[in-house]
Amino acid sequence: MHGYSTFAEYQCADRMAKTPENVMDLLENVWERAKVCADKERMELEEYAKNIGEDVEGGIKPWDWRYIAEKVRTEKYDLDEAIVKPYFSLDKVTEALFAVSNRLFGLKYTKRTDLKLYHPDVVAYEVRKEVGEGEGDLQAIFLHDNFARPFKSSGAWMSEYRSQTKNLPTNADSIESIPIVSNNNNFAKGGDSDGKYSPTLLSFDDAKTLFHEMGHGHHGMLSDATYSRLSSTSVLMDFVELPSQLMEHWFDEPEILKEYARHYETGEPIPDELLAKIQAAKSFQEGFRTIEYTSCALIDMALHSLSEYPDDFDLTKFEEEELGRLGMPVGIVMRHRPAHFSHLFSTSAYAAGYYVYLWAEVLDADVYAAFRESGNVFDPDTAEKARKFIYSAGNTVAPDELFRQFRGRDPDISFMLEKKGLSSAGAPVS
Numbered sequence: 001m002h003g004y005s006t007f008a009e010y011q012c013a014d015r016m017a018k019t020p021e022n023v024m025d026l027l028e029n030v031w032e033r034a035k036v037c038a039d040k041e042r043m044e045l046e047e048y049a050k051n052i053g054e055d056v057e058g059g060i061k062p063w064d065w066r067y068i069a070e071k072v073r074t075e076k077y078d079l080d081e082a083i084v085k086p087y088f089s090l091d092k093v094t095e096a097l098f099a100v101s102n103r104l105f106g107l108k109y110t111k112r113t114d115l116k117l118y119h120p121d122v123v124a125y126e127v128r129k130e131v132g133e134g135e136g137d138l139q140a141i142f143l144h145d146n147f148a149r150p151f152k153s154s155g156a157w158m159s160e161y162r163s164q165t166k167n168l169p170t171n172a173d174s175i176e177s178i179p180i181v182s183n184n185n186n187f188a189k190g191g192d193s194d195g196k197y198s199p200t201l202l203s204f205d206d207a208k209t210l211f212h213e214m215g216h217g218h219h220g221m222l223s224d225a226t227y228s229r230l231s232s233t234s235v236l237m238d239f240v241e242l243p244s245q246l247m248e249h250w251f252d253e254p255e256i257l258k259e260y261a262r263h264y265e266t267g268e269p270i271p272d273e274l275l276a277k278i279q280a281a282k283s284f285q286e287g288f289r290t291i292e293y294t295s296c297a298l299i300d301m302a303l304h305s306l307s308e309y310p311d312d313f314d315l316t317k318f319e320e321e322e323l324g325r326l327g328m329p330v331g332i333v334m335r336h337r338p339a340h341f342s343h344l345f346s347t348s349a350y351a352a353g354y355y356v357y358l359w360a361e362v363l364d365a366d367v368y369a370a371f372r373e374s375g376n377v378f379d380p381d382t383a384e385k386a387r388k389f390i391y392s393a394g395n396t397v398a399p400d401e402l403f404r405q406f407r408g409r410d411p412d413i414s415f416m417l418e419k420k421g422l423s424s425a426g427a428p429v430s
């Protein structure tokens, strides 16, 4: 196929990973560690199940795993959404978002109520880059479209009504080079109930999603490329989630949470005890999550690394044999089994590409470590390097080169392992 011996080779050639072997090195390393971690989780769940009189003879079954895990989670962390949410009003989280954006990249957001928009829920901001005392250069128009409504696509995403470009026709107005970037969410809108106003309140995960999408937003707004086809998020697939996942880290900073996670009625900052519970609950079931994801990525690579597909190729049998060979842990199934794995078969975009999420996690954990190492997570020099090599270059420079320019070396997997709590689990012995 175009000179490549397998589809996986063909796909990886135009990605940061470059070869299937590089992808497999990452996946196999994580896989072995996650198995050890998931095994411990299984034992914990089985112990709990026995204590409440459930029959787990022969090991916990996949259809019972989430049920038991939810019971353990509730008991262990006692996290009630109704207690957490009042600390994360959309207004306060947006304030935090703009404050982080300002401290990192000097961007200033001013609401524009005079612009005609496509829906009354959408809020428009003009975004200027602060320079000294002046008003600063117009950098972008940012649209925040946060609420669910009929006929709106589900989920959260960033899109652009105009991408940044410097390649304008001779007589064009220079405003046309300014990107128009939108962040979209599907939050339930607050409002008046029982005669009492209640603001839009977010779960911790929703609040983090706001930061994630703003990472993509920065990729669009800070773009500095000549041609729009190479600007903004038009980067290789295993690099595109780095800008977004990187932004999520600032939302985990106690400094930010203490300042902006405030009760919408009392204005009190979130109690330390509640914050500690939220942080502790995050790593709960990390082994399970990593296994159900990584098994999919491994099957994807195995499937697309075959050089021949006989006419009677049996996908179910292939799945069974591969999972057996990999030693799929008891009680866990793939997040997407091949028959409904639309990532792989609806288009070719994610075929031999389901690994990209984990790949980006290696990158974002490593990049954030650079901020940590500087002793200041808002360190101006590191932020300027992040702007230059991660947020503004688009696809004008190869991503592995951009990473090296930022970090001075190739990506190091250890920061991601540490973040996932997999550093010591099942480490290869030498």
Ligand SMILES: [Zn+2]
Residues within 6 Å of the ligand: 212, 216, 241, 244
């Ligand atoms: Zn994303």
